């Protein structure tokens with residue numbers, strides 16, 4: 386995996402190059418409290434090098450709400466941010482974000498409010514189950530719950546998603562119910578087309594990242610972080626191994 390990335394650095398035909406990275410579980414080790422998630426410190430310098438390199442673009446592609454991703458990930462100026470599994474997009478500017486505004490219809494806004502209330506009912510009385518609200522979705526979190534409570538809450542949340550959601554994603558200890566149809570794969574493909582990227586590198590750890598892997602071609606570089614079935618071609622054992630490879634990629638770029 387590391388040698389593949391180093392090879393891209395030297396390959397002049399792999400330009401424009403888009404390096405797109407998931408956040409939680411990929412650049413940032415998973416945490417019980419999502420507000421404590423931070424990118425591994427060693428990732429900061431190579432990401433800055435990538436975003437400043439001629440012919441290279443950087444994107445962070447996350448299930449996080451955009452404002453959350455911006456605040457926690459601290460992507461360098463020039464980074465593209467894709468949030469809410471593709472429903473939100475922005476670019477990091479020197480002062481703030483250049484942001485595509487998501488506008489829900491009245492019907493979607495009403496449905497989001499209903500979903501929030503119904504998800505709160507699922508969490509009620511289940512210790513460790515809690516609900517995160519996003520601009521386009523609600524998320525039922527179960528990481529801290531006992532096994533039976535977690536499975537029960539997840540199955541109820543999936544049923545709620547089938548009833549009222551436009552999209553349902555079952556990630557690592559989360560069920561995310563959105564009122565918009567979006568996926569990391571569609572968002573990544575749209576960004577690639579806009580940038581005219583000849584090669585895309587994508588790394589992610591969760592089942593929701595499989596949409597992004599599936600949207601790429603055999604000429605791209607797909608990296609699954611951690612264990613689990615995947616359509617990605619390469620694997621990093623954990624965020625540390627991925628970040629080591631990004632350090633190597635950045636160091637190998639022509640100066």
Ligand SMILES: O=P(O)(O)OC[C@H]1O[C@H](O[C@H]2O[C@H](CO)[C@@H](O)[C@H](O)[C@H]2O)[C@H](O)[C@@H](O)[C@@H]1O
Pocket residue numbers: 407408409410414415416417418419420422446447448449450517524526528556557558559561591593
């Ligand atoms: O696409 P990602 O960047 O991987 O974001 C997906 C979800 O990330 C957050 O949840 C995950 O990370 C939490 C912190 O490590 C962890 O507690 C949780 O169990 C994970 O599923 C975030 O809270 C969700 O909103 C994102 O959709």
